[in-house]
Amino acid sequence: QSALTQPASVSGSPGQSITISCTGTSSDVGSYNLVSWYQHHPGKAPKLMIYEVNKRPSGVSNRFSGSKSGNTASLTISGLQAEDEADYYCCSYAGSSTLVFGGGSKLTVL
Amino acid sequence: QVQLVQSGAEVKKPGSSVKVSCKASGGTFSTYGISWVRQAPGQGLEWMGGIIPIFGTANYAQKFQGRVTITADESTSTAYMELSSLRSEDTAVYYCARDLNRYNWNGHFDYWGQGTLVTVSS
Numbered sequence: 445q446s447a448l449t450q451p452a453s454v455s456g457s458p459g460q461s462i463t464i465s466c467t468g469t470s471s472d473v474g475s476y477n478l479v480s481w482y483q484h485h486p487g488k489a490p491k492l493m494i495y496e497v498n499k500r501p502s503g504v505s506n507r508f509s510g511s512k513s514g515n516t517a518s519l520t521i522s523g524l525q526a527e528d529e530a531d532y533y534c535c536s537y538a539g540s541s542t543l544v545f546g547g548g549s550k551l552t553v554l
Numbered sequence: 555q556v557q558l559v560q561s562g563a564e565v566k567k568p569g570s571s572v573k574v575s576c577k578a579s580g581g582t583f584s585t586y587g588i589s590w591v592r593q594a595p596g597q598g599l600e601w602m603g604g605i606i607p608i609f610g611t612a613n614y615a616q617k618f619q620g621r622v623t624i625t626a627d628e629s630t631s632t633a634y635m636e637l638s639s640l641r642s643e644d645t646a647v648y649y650c651a652r653d654l655n656r657y658n659w660n661g662h663f664d665y666w667g668q669g670t671l672v673t674v675s676s
Contacts, residue, residue, distance in 0.1 A: 482663075490663070536661065537659065544615075545599045548598035
C-alpha cells in the first residue's frame with residue numbers, strides 16, 4: 445500500500461481557482477468511487493471536505509468540488525480565500541477493508 | 555452531536571508499548587467504523603487500521619501488521635489502539651476518526667478525536 449501521490453505544494457491568489465491532484469493505481473483510486481479529501485490546519489483535527497469523489501458534507505462551502513478520472517482524483521477550490529490555506533489530503537479505499545492517504549499538499553494563498 | 559475524546563499524551567521508551575483510547579459520545583457507537591490515523595512530525599496522515607465495533611474484527615495497514623492491535627468495547631463506547639515495539643519513528647500525533655457511513659469501510663471520516671501525542675524517546 446503505497447501512499448497516493450499529491451503535489452507537495454500548490455498556491456493561488458485570492459479569488460482564483462486551484463486544483464490538487466491525487467494519483468493512485470487501479471487497485472485504489474481507479475477501482476472505487478470512495479475518494480475523500482481533508483483540510484488540515486496545524487494543531488487541529490482534519491476536516492472532511494469531499495467524500496465519494498464529489499459529495500460535500502453539510503456545511504462545507506460549494507467552492508470545494510471533487511472529481512475523478514481513471515487513477516487520478518482532483519480537488520478544486522474556487523474563489524480562493526485566505527482561510528483556505530491549509531494542508532489537504534486525499535484518501536481512498538484500497539480494497540480488503542484498507543485505506544490509503546495521499547502524501548498531502550500544502551496550499552498557500554498568496 | 556458526536557464527540558470522540560482521546561486519552562492524554564504519552565512518553566514511552568523504545569521497545570515498549572502504548573495504548574490510546576477514544577471514547578465516543580452523542581451517537582451510535584457500534585455500527586460505525588473507527589479508524590486510527592497518525593501524523594508524524596513534518597509528515598502526512600497515515601491510516602493504521604480500524605474496526606467496526608459491532609463486527610469486532612479489526613483491519614490493519616500492511617505496514618503495521620503484527621505491531622498494532624485495535625479493539626473496541628461496546629459497553630463503554632470506547633475504541634483502543636495499542637502499538638508495540640515502539641521506536642523513535644513512532645513519535646506522532648495519533649487520531650481516532652469515525653466513518654461517515656454505517657457498517658462499511660469508506661475512509662470518509664466526519665468526526666475526529668482531538669489527537670494524542672505519543673513521544674518515543676530514551
